[in-house]
Amino acid sequence: MTRVLFIGRFQPFHKGHLAMVHRILEDSEEVIIGIGSAQYSHTGENPFTAGERFEMIKRSLDAEGIRDYHIVPIPDTHVHSVWVSHVKSLVPTFDAVVTNSDLVVRLFREHGLKVLSLPLVGREKYSGTEVRRRMQKGGDWKSLVPPVVASFIEEIDGIERIRETYKYSTPYGTRENNHDD
Numbered sequence: 001m002t003r004v005l006f007i008g009r010f011q012p013f014h015k016g017h018l019a020m021v022h023r024i025l026e027d028s029e030e031v032i033i034g035i036g037s038a039q040y041s042h043t044g045e046n047p048f049t050a051g052e053r054f055e056m057i058k059r060s061l062d063a064e065g066i067r068d069y070h071i072v073p074i075p076d077t078h079v080h081s082v083w084v085s086h087v088k089s090l091v092p093t094f095d096a097v098v099t100n101s102d103l104v105v106r107l108f109r110e111h112g113l114k115v116l117s118l119p120l121v122g123r124e125k126y127s128g129t130e131v132r133r134r135m136q137k138g139g140d141w142k143s144l145v146p147p148v149v150a151s152f153i154e155e156i157d158g159i160e161r162i163r164e165t166y167k168y169s170t171p172y173g174t175r176e177n178n179h180d181d
Contacts, residue, residue, distance in 0.1 A: 002028040004116065005094040007074065007087075007104055009036045009128065011046055012153060013056040014145045016126025021066065023118055024098055030068040032091050033057055038073035044166045047132065052156060059148040084111045135162045 004024045010017060010033075024031045035053050040046035048056070050073040057071050072091045077083050084107050096114040099105060105115050120126075126144055134141035135158070142150040153159065 002096075003030040003032060003092065003094045004028045005032045005034055005087075005091060005097045007034040007036050007097065007099045007101070009046065010053045010057060011048055011128040012131060012145060012158075013053060013060055013149055014126050014128065014131050016121045016123065017057075018060055018064065018146055019121035019126075020098065020118060021061065021069070022064075023121075024116075025066065025068065028095070030070070032070045032072060032094055034087065034091060035071065035073045037076050039075040042161065042165055044132070044162070047158065047162045047165050052152075052158075056149045056152055059152060060146040063146065063148045080107060083107055084113070132162055135159050136166050 006020060006024055008017060021031055021033070035050050035057070037046055038050035041049040041052075054071050054073065061067075061069055070092055074087055074090055077086045080103070096116050097104070097108045098116045098118055099108075100120060105117075108115050131141050131144045133139070134144070135153075145153070
């Protein structure tokens, strides 16, 4: 059995993430989706809780008819040397890792684990940073996320949360090089 771990923050889960899940499942039997930075929420960079992100991902995959998945929240340890062991203790066994974070790639490779480099889908358009920016500014964000995610964000009043959290959070642009959202 081939099982691939796909790690990201999914703030929120967008169409680029969904395309990556489809791509992973073309060559593997199962995907484990690791919700990184699971302990963070209600900030500009991390507005949604791990449970909310779990719900976005589950609704999206179910709507696509995808059944061969696991979703696991992964809190940060803030100690890079033990992080891979921490992740391995939380998720089912896996054969390879997919991530867009250079640091995560390095950490898994240093532990002798296979890391797949899959090209990003529409990265200039599909990024959590761009979705959150459009939500905060009142732009068209719904076209960037699966319809079930847009509905869920509206259910939980996510737009208002983003607008409120940005009043007391890190301004946009400080994480321009972050590619794991």
